[in-house]
Amino acid sequence: MAWNEPGKDDKDPWKNKGGKNQGPPDLDDLLKDLGNKVGGIFGGKSSGGGSGKSFSSVGIGLALIVAVLVYAFSGFYTIKEAEQGIVLRFGQYSGTVEPGLRWKWTFIDRIIPVDIQTTRDLPAAGFMLTRDENVVRVEMQIQYRVVDPRNYVFSVTNADDSLSQSLDSALRYVVGHAKMDDILTSGREQVRQDVWAELNDIIEPYNLGLIVVDVNFKDARPPEEVKDAFDDAIAAQEDEVRFLREAEAYAKGIEPRARGRVKRMEQEAIAYREQTVLDAQGEVAKFEKLLPEYQAAPEVTRQRLYLATMEKVYSNTSKVMVDVDGGNNMMYLPLDKIMQQQNQTNRIIPNASQSVNTSGNTVNSAPSSSGRSDRFNNGRN
Structure with a gap:
């Protein structure tokens, strides 16, 4: 017989809860029991009587303590x-x-x-129009720091973006008032200083809480279409500067040498003057010593001076003067010509001999370049 046959309620597992064949509990009863227990924890009536009320008070205290601890630790x-x-x-x-x-x-x-301590970088670049209506691409980079946190956060919406726009404005203003040659060559430092000053003037009214530490001029170049021509122009300018430096170095090197030569000539002139003066003084002293001797014996002194002078004159010549006794003719022996001709004859004819007749009044010497012997008609004074 089936368990659900009419009249057999004791066989029904959903209704026979206390018998041996007890089935699954009723869902409504289960939810009701769970609600009673939860209500007892939070102060509701419980089937347990006084023990439920004490349990609910302890739970609330623990929950409050945990909440306070979590709140306190979350604030660090x-x-x-x-x-x-x-x-x-x-x-x-x-x-x-x-x-x-x-x-x-x-x-x-x-x-x-x-x-507020880290130094930050901000680049800026772009094609810009110069004062002489040329297009140039300029790249620049600034370094800045935060000095006032309150102004940095609250003065403007975004201080970094405002600084970037100010840098672009200052760069275009300065480049627009400069010539292209200055930007590409000798005026780069001046452009850097002008951009720095213009940037500070722009950001000062906004109180950005920033300070610009440095401005770096990274690069400046013309458009690619005309780059080769500008490179040649820049190379020519660099050569001009180099030649000027070399000329200055040469001038600085030649001037000291010229001054040295001038000084040496001055010293030589002074020395020559001193020497001339001393020689004159020596001659004067010599004359002063000789004058008393001359006054004491004029003829002897005159003869001695004559012989000393003649000795001094003839000591530098290779000719020998011969005074022939008993006549008015005086001859000289050209010893240099004689020795030269003898040497030439010895090289041509080793066994040749020469004779010189000195017994007469005339001396025959070797043929000279004039082909004759020189004679001097000298009267003895």
């Missing part, structure tokens, strides 16, 4: 060494905090860390 935060923290209380600026471990009111305070 750290500001790095290179940063400063901006405190916002209910969205309004409340102050700044220094680096270290800090605590804030969670859900009340908000902390915005700002790096």
Whole structure:
């Protein structure tokens, strides 16, 4: 017989809960029991009586303690060494905090860390029109730092973007008032200084809380279509500068040498003057010594001076003067010509001999270049 046959309720597993063949519990009863237990924990009536009320009080206390601990620990935060923290209380600026471990009111305070020590880079580049109506591409880079965190965050919407736009404006203004040759060659430093000054003037009214540390002029070049021509022009200008430097170096090297020669000539002139003066003084002293001797014996002194003079004159000649006794003729022997002709004859005819007749009044010498013997008619004075 089937268990669900009419009149056999004791066989029904859903209704026979206390018998041996107990089936699954009723879902409504299960949910009801669970609701009673939860209500007892939070202070509701429970089938357990007084023990349920004490259990609910302990649970509420523990929950409050845990909530307080979580809230307290959630307020701790750290500001790095290179940063400063901006405190916002209910969205309004409340102050700044220094680096270290800090605590804030969670859900009340908000902390915005700002790096104030790191040096940041900002590039700028583009094609620009110069004063002489040429197009040039300029690349520049600036370095800056944050000095006022409050102004950096609240003065403008984005301080970095505002600085970038200001740099582009300053760069175009300066390039537009400069010539292309200056930008490409000798005026790069002046352009860099002008951009720096113009950028500071632009950002000053906005109080960005930034300071520009340095401005670097990275590159400046003409468009590719005319780059070769400008390269030649730049090379010519560099050659001009090099030649000027070489000329200056040559001038600096030649001038000291010229001054040295002038000084040497001056010293030689002074020495010559001193020598001439001393020689004159020596001659005067010699004359002063000789004058008393001459006054004492004029003829002897005159003869001695004559012989000394003649000795001095004839000591530098190769000719020998011969005074023939008993006549008015005086001859000389050209010893240099005689020795030269003898040497030539010895080279041509080794055994040739020559004779010189000195017994008469006339001396025959070797043929000279004139082909005759020279005679001097000299009267003895």
